[in-house]
Amino acid sequence: MKKILEQELVAGIRKNDPAAKETMYRMYRDEFIGWSFKTLNMNDKDRALSLYTDACVSSWSNIVSGKYEFRPGVTFKTYLFSVAANIWRNHLRTESRQPLKTDLENIELPEDSAWQAPDSLLEPVESEDMEEKKRKIVRDVVFNHMTEPCTSIFRYVYYEKLKYRDIARKMSYSTERVVITQASRCRKKLEVALKDRFKESGLL
Amino acid sequence: MKECIIDESTQKMVEDAVREKEALKDDFCRIEAAIRAEERSEAEEVASPVDVPDKVRNSSRVRRMWLILGTVAAAACLACGIFFRVSDVLACMDAGFDISVAELAMTSRGDSHADEIISAMEADDISGARNLITAFRSMPEPVFDLSGEAGQYRFELYKAECQLVDYLDAVLLMREGRPLKARKALRTVAASGGYYASAAEEVLDRLR
Numbered sequence: 411m412k413k414i415l416e417q418e419l420v421a422g423i424r425k426n427d428p429a430a431k432e433t434m435y436r437m438y439r440d441e442f443i444g445w446s447f448k449t450l451n452m453n454d455k456d457r458a459l460s461l462y463t464d465a466c467v468s469s470w471s472n473i474v475s476g477k478y479e480f481r482p483g484v485t486f487k488t489y490l491f492s493v494a495a496n497i498w499r500n501h502l503r504t505e506s507r508q509p510l511k512t513d514l515e516n517i518e519l520p521e522d523s524a525w526q527a528p529d530s531l532l533e534p535v536e537s538e539d540m541e542e543k544k545r546k547i548v549r550d551v552v553f554n555h556m557t558e559p560c561t562s563i564f565r566y567v568y569y570e571k572l573k574y575r576d577i578a579r580k581m582s583y584s585t586e587r588v589v590i591t592q593a594s595r596c597r598k599k600l601e602v603a604l605k606d607r608f609k610e611s612g613l614l
Numbered sequence: 615m616k617e618c619i620i621d622e623s624t625q626k627m628v629e630d631a632v633r634e635k636e637a638l639k640d641d642f643c644r645i646e647a648a649i650r651a652e653e654r655s656e657a658e659e660v661a662s663p664v665d666v667p668d669k670v671r672n673s674s675r676v677r678r679m680w681l682i683l684g685t686v687a688a689a690a691c692l693a694c695g696i697f698f699r700v701s702d703v704l705a706c707m708d709a710g711f712d713i714s715v716a717e718l719a720m721t722s723r724g725d726s727h728a729d730e731i732i733s734a735m736e737a738d739d740i741s742g743a744r745n746l747i748t749a750f751r752s753m754p755e756p757v758f759d760l761s762g763e764a765g766q767y768r769f770e771l772y773k774a775e776c777q778l779v780d781y782l783d784a785v786l787l788m789r790e791g792r793p794l795k796a797r798k799a800l801r802t803v804a805a806s807g808g809y810y811a812s813a814a815e816e817v818l819d820r821l822r
Contacts, residue, residue, distance in 0.1 A: 431641055432645050435646070436645070439646075459646060463639060463642045464639075466642050467635060467638050471635065471638070544624065545627050548624060549631045552631035552632055553631065553635050565636045568636075569636035569637070570636075597620065600628065604620065
């Protein structure tokens with residue numbers, strides 16, 4: 411019964427159905443909080459929910475872009491939680507923080523058959539033209555490979571279109587010069603990531 | 615020259631992807647906000663099961679205030695009542711003990727039930743006096759031969775004794791500290807127009 415529901419859910423997400431967005435978010439929210447407390451050693455509900463939101467965003471994007479395929483024996487929940495685990499792992503790596511109790515390489519996922527990292531799902535599709543291929547890679551990098559503070563900076567610059575001065579205030583930077591420097595670093599980081607992915611895909 | 619990966623079209627793709635991602639994130643944040651609002655309202659419902667409009671709640675608050683004020687007023691009245699009742703009882707008892715029942719014995723004609731009651735009252739045997747009055751009242755009324763003078767005389771004696779016992783009963787009620795019943799008994803005696811009517815009225819005046 412659950413599998414059918416999940417399949418329906420994934421089908422709804424593929425169609426970009428807004429109702430599916432709410433269903434997806436509500437479906438595993440409470441379970442995720444408990445799982446993140448137990449498995450990721452999180453102790454802050456707000457932080458856990460922030461991670462869950464990021465995982466939902468990534469998973470949604472992966473489904474819409476066709477990176478995710480429903481596998482028999484592996485639930486969508488397992489996939490969603492493994493995405494969250496990867497985001498958490500990247501976050502800790504970025505923050506140069508070693509987890510005290512959690513062995514990040516052996517995070518226990520909710521079901522026996524752990525989902526592989528989302529990256530491994532990306533397989534080049536022959537029929538796609540170069541532009542579309544490029545777009546998918548850009549999307550994937552932006553959605554799955556950008557970490558803080560770059561995520562926030564990109565949001566403020568491209569989405570909220572704030573001025574550097576306002577971004578500095580929001581991110582508690584001393585001057586807007588710091589924002590410009592940080593934004594430059596983020597663009598460089600993005601460029602490196604895109605270069606690697608373009609090379610992998612034969613686009614360079 | 616270093617190759618620039620992020621050309622204009624790629625830059626556009628990046629911006630589109632960022633916008634798409636952040637819009638998606640905002641959607642999930644809105645869902646989360648809605649869930650939290652639901653949780654809050656559920657918690658509030660648990661705290662106050664009946665969702666009442668402000669107007670009703672305000673009127674309920676006013677009612678509660680009046681209830682508190684009423685309770686305080688009732689408590690004050692009760693305290694005042696207790697105070698007045700106590701002082702009334704004490705005044706009644708004082709007045710009862712001020713009445714010399716020994717003088718009343720002279721008005722009786724000796725060897726009567728009233729004399730026994732008076733003796734008990736003189737000896738401050740309140741319960742004994744009460745028992746005697748109860749016994750007297752429970753006795754069957756004697757039949758007198760009113761055709762002759764002797765019969766009429768005994769009847770008049772008995773009537774006087776009954777009036778005396780009624781008056782003694784009122785005095786005893788005063789000594790027992792039962793002002794309400796005592797007043798009632800005194801009013802009955804005063805209204806009867808008997809031998810002790812004027813005395814009962816005097817006592818009633820004192821008790822007012």
